[in-house]
Amino acid sequence: MNDSTPTATTAAEPEAAAPAPVDRSVAILVWVSQRGVFLFTATLIVFASVFVNGFASFVNLTDVFYRAAPIGIVAVGMTFVVISGNYLDLSVVAQVATSAVILIAVSNEYGIFPAVLAALLVAAVYGLVNGIAVGYFKANAVIVTLSTTYIGLGILRWLSGGSIFFGPEDGPIRALGQVEVLGLPLSAVVLVVMALLLAFMLDRTNFGFTIRAFGSNNEATRLAGVNTSRVVVGAFLLTSVAAMVAGFVLAAFSNTAVSTMADGFDFGALAAIIIGGTSVFGGRGSILRTLLGVIFVSVLTNVLVLSGVGFGWQQMAIGLLIVVAVSLDTIARKVATS
Amino acid sequence: MTANQATHDEARSVLISAEGITKRFGGATAVDDVSVTVRAGEIYGIVGENGAGKSTLMRILSGILSPSEGRVLVEGTPLGVGSRAASEAGIALVHQELSLVPEMTTAENIALGAFPTRSGFIDRAELRRTAAAALEEIGVSVDLDERVARLSVALRQFVEIARAVASKPRVLILDEPTATLTPAETQYLLDMLQRLARRGMAVVYISHRIPEIFGICDRVTVLRDGRHIETVLIGETDPQRLVDSMVGRELREDLQVHRQSAPGDVVLNATGIRAPRVNGIDLQVRAGQIVGLGGLVGAGRTELVRAIIGADPRSAGTVTIATDDGLRNVSSYQAAVRHGIAYVPEERRADGLALTMSVSDNIALPNRKALSRFGVQNRAATAEMARRLADTVGLRPPNVRRDAGEYSGGNQQKVVIAKWLGRRPRLIVLDEPTRGVDVGAKAEIHRLVRELADEGAAVLVVSSDLPELLDLSDVVHVVRDGRVAGTLSGPEADERTVMSLAAGGQEVAS
Numbered sequence: 001m002n003d004s005t006p007t008a009t010t011a012a013e014p015e016a017a018a019p020a021p022v023d024r025s026v027a028i029l030v031w032v033s034q035r036g037v038f039l040f041t042a043t044l045i046v047f048a049s050v051f052v053n054g055f056a057s058f059v060n061l062t063d064v065f066y067r068a069a070p071i072g073i074v075a076v077g078m079t080f081v082v083i084s085g086n087y088l089d090l091s092v093v094a095q096v097a098t099s100a101v102i103l104i105a106v107s108n109e110y111g112i113f114p115a116v117l118a119a120l121l122v123a124a125v126y127g128l129v130n131g132i133a134v135g136y137f138k139a140n141a142v143i144v145t146l147s148t149t150y151i152g153l154g155i156l157r158w159l160s161g162g163s164i165f166f167g168p169e170d171g172p173i174r175a176l177g178q179v180e181v182l183g184l185p186l187s188a189v190v191l192v193v194m195a196l197l198l199a200f201m202l203d204r205t206n207f208g209f210t211i212r213a214f215g216s217n218n219e220a221t222r223l224a225g226v227n228t229s230r231v232v233v234g235a236f237l238l239t240s241v242a243a244m245v246a247g248f249v250l251a252a253f254s255n256t257a258v259s260t261m262a263d264g265f266d267f268g269a270l271a272a273i274i275i276g277g278t279s280v281f282g283g284r285g286s287i288l289r290t291l292l293g294v295i296f297v298s299v300l301t302n303v304l305v306l307s308g309v310g311f312g313w314q315q316m317a318i319g320l321l322i323v324v325a326v327s328l329d330t331i332a333r334k335v336a337t338s
Numbered sequence: 339m340t341a342n343q344a345t346h347d348e349a350r351s352v353l354i355s356a357e358g359i360t361k362r363f364g365g366a367t368a369v370d371d372v373s374v375t376v377r378a379g380e381i382y383g384i385v386g387e388n389g390a391g392k393s394t395l396m397r398i399l400s401g402i403l404s405p406s407e408g409r410v411l412v413e414g415t416p417l418g419v420g421s422r423a424a425s426e427a428g429i430a431l432v433h434q435e436l437s438l439v440p441e442m443t444t445a446e447n448i449a450l451g452a453f454p455t456r457s458g459f460i461d462r463a464e465l466r467r468t469a470a471a472a473l474e475e476i477g478v479s480v481d482l483d484e485r486v487a488r489l490s491v492a493l494r495q496f497v498e499i500a501r502a503v504a505s506k507p508r509v510l511i512l513d514e515p516t517a518t519l520t521p522a523e524t525q526y527l528l529d530m531l532q533r534l535a536r537r538g539m540a541v542v543y544i545s546h547r548i549p550e551i552f553g554i555c556d557r558v559t560v561l562r563d564g565r566h567i568e569t570v571l572i573g574e575t576d577p578q579r580l581v582d583s584m585v586g587r588e589l590r591e592d593l594q595v596h597r598q599s600a601p602g603d604v605v606l607n608a609t610g611i612r613a614p615r616v617n618g619i620d621l622q623v624r625a626g627q628i629v630g631l632g633g634l635v636g637a638g639r640t641e642l643v644r645a646i647i648g649a650d651p652r653s654a655g656t657v658t659i660a661t662d663d664g665l666r667n668v669s670s671y672q673a674a675v676r677h678g679i680a681y682v683p684e685e686r687r688a689d690g691l692a693l694t695m696s697v698s699d700n701i702a703l704p705n706r707k708a709l710s711r712f713g714v715q716n717r718a719a720t721a722e723m724a725r726r727l728a729d730t731v732g733l734r735p736p737n738v739r740r741d742a743g744e745y746s747g748g749n750q751q752k753v754v755i756a757k758w759l760g761r762r763p764r765l766i767v768l769d770e771p772t773r774g775v776d777v778g779a780k781a782e783i784h785r786l787v788r789e790l791a792d793e794g795a796a797v798l799v800v801s802s803d804l805p806e807l808l809d810l811s812d813v814v815h816v817v818r819d820g821r822v823a824g825t826l827s828g829p830e831a832d833e834r835t836v837m838s839l840a841a842g843g844q845e846v847a848s
Contacts, residue, residue: 216692225675
């Protein structure tokens with residue numbers, strides 16, 4: 001971070017073009033905040049393989065991937081919202097559950113293609129409502145998506161009557177849930193494919209570029225001629241599509257759907273994103289590191305479960321990790337913009 | 339009168355005596371060995387160009403900043419550190435920017451920071467009495483229970499003064515209090531200050547506005563480039579002499595509007611522009627022409643250019659730009675960019691750059707469509723353009739992968755200019771292009787601006803730096819109170835004339 005190039009200054013530049021000398025310990029903190037997830041995930045897996053009984057078995061690892069997939073798909077999509085500087089999309093809780101219920105309930109009545117169309121329509125509505133409120137009306141994303149969660153879950157419970165929907169044992173959804181590719185469950189493959197696709201979008205397309213730029217400095221991006229409101233709508237739409245896919249994967253996994261099945265997905269996805277080193281201030285982040293964040297959180301949870309640690313302790317551990325990660329992120333931001 | 343006044347002044351007791359005040363910020367010296375004395379019952383004017391050090395000096399006198407060298411004595415006792423010490427010594431500062439809490443009432447704002455309490459609870463009756471007394475003191479009637487957000491700008495300014503007066507100061511310092519007031523409101527404020535002075539309060543009055551200084555001040559001190567130039571009794575000077583000593587520097591012959599290139603066709607045509615702080619301005623810029631906008635900070639220049647290009651909404655007026663396909667309306671900022679307008683904003687860190695992104699990314703942002711195919715970025719073309727433009731603007735070190743935030747102010751400004759060069763702009767608008775930029779980078783930025791004009795671009799420059807304004811521009815419009823106070827070109831445009839027009843010292847028939 002604080003390498004000073006030999007050609008950094010000339011006599012005519014008393015302000016010094018070289019970066020301000022950053023304290024070595026601060027530089028390490030910044031690195032940990034942004035890239036630390038590589039190290040942590042590797043360490044955790046090595047540690048778990050050696051010390052935790054039952055971790056390093058094929059069955060267990062497949063199970064970890066199974067559980068990680070739906071929340072991971074949500075997280076890679078939501079990374080776009082976080083990088084755009086709009087914190088998060090809480091309404092993924094309602095979106096994933098709605099998508100899952102639609103897939104099973106509508107398939108049961110009308111078949112799978114109408115179900116997918118209906119789910120797509122719902123995703124578009126969520127993305128547009130959240131995106132327009134935040135992008136065009138500049139409403140706070142946390143409040144808006146908290147509200148759309150309530151609206152969405154309210155509608156879902158009213159229409160579903162709170163019941164659990166089951167797909168037929170010989171139906172296409174059950175079949176999809178059991179497909180394996182090279183021994184991996186289809187859900188894990190979907191997660192990896194989504195992550196690669198979204199990573200390409202974020203890093204290589206103009207859409208992803210304007211989202212990163214908007215998150216770094218929204219006014220400078222607007223003054224570069226970018227339609228920034230549309231960029232925000234795009235970020236929310238993308239998150240909604242990811243949430244829809246996550247709902248499909250979740251429904252296919254158990255061949256059932258209920259309005260409460262995605263509870264906790266909001267925080268779970270955010271945890272993966274933040275631990276992956278994406279800045280909550282926007283502008284900086286990576287889809288692949290979000291994927292590592294997902295793996296880290298899932299492995300940690302798995303290790304805690306295998307070690308007989310209770311659910312309360314698991315929650316505390318994840319909460320504490322987020323506080324540390326967000327604090328490091330704040331320090332990193334200060335260094336970057338000071 | 340002058341002689342009498344002088345003896346009278348000598349007889350008045352000295353309240354503040356600042357000796358040899360120097361203030362440095364990093365390497366820059368904002369105030370350089372300035373001494374002033376303020377006496378009871380006088381109105382003491384401080385004038386100077388933008389950046390002359392007036393506000394810094396006042397912040398030292400009011401304890402907000404401590405001097406690097408020198409000391410402030412209040413009636414012979416050294417002033418302690420902090421604004422509380424100044425307040426206890428009887429010095430109150432009315433800030434340039436309004437510092438009221440909009441959601442609180444008038445009474446609460448006046449008492450802010452010194453709420454009267456009884457057994458630990460706020461004594462609301464006493465609070466209202468204090469506020470009412472302060473308003474009475476300055477002779478202004480404002481509803482005590484109205485939220486400040488609902489008051490007019492002028493009333494807020496008066497509430498701000500009431501707040502300063504509430505602490506019963508012996509010295510009241512006002513920093514550009516009339517910047518946002520109408521002529522009638524200004525006159526009311528000036529009358530009020532004279533009343534306060536007659537009661538023995540010392541008033542230190544900072545302004546760019548020459549007529550106000552001559553309207554109320556007993557003495558005036560001129561600062562220039564942080565240094566004390568002169569202190570004179572108001573009766574012993576005149577507006578022209580005051581402007582001369584504000585501008586001061588040896589008037590160089592070459593600092594005149596001198597580019598005599600034949601301007602091309604009209605590129606930008608703005609008529610009847612109105613917006614907050616802009617009161618109906620017409621403006622044209624021709625191909626190959628550099629048009630300068632001079633004037634004081636707060637005159638409405640930034641607001642004008644932002645309204646013209648659509649960066650902020652305008653309440654009236656039409657703007658057209660000549661493109662290859664004929665005249666186009668500049669109906670929004672995005673349309674402006676599409677039709678070839680480039681904008682280098684005043685606040686480059688806040689508005690011009692994504693500091694946490696690389697120089698290359700910053701350059702690519704306005705050029706993203708040319709640098710992509712089906713929305714997928716062409717990395718090779720992006721890197722090539724970034725390197726080429728970084729070279730054109732002389733970025734040092736020329737490492738386009740480094741974050742923009744890691745570069746110095748001058749280099750950051752070069753990046754902001756570079757990102758627009760990729761679009762070959764028809765009109766480039768630069769607001770304070772070299773503020774806070776070192777000498778070397780400044781010369782390079784000037785060279786770039788001239789090259790752009792030579793290549794046929796229309797250029798509109800806002801600058802508070804008079805030599806820069808005159809050196810760069812073919813034509814200078816001086817803006818005052820949201821209107822064009824005068825248009826200068828050729829040998830008539832010199833620092834003195836611009837300053838006079840900007841400060842309202844005289845009208846130039848043209």
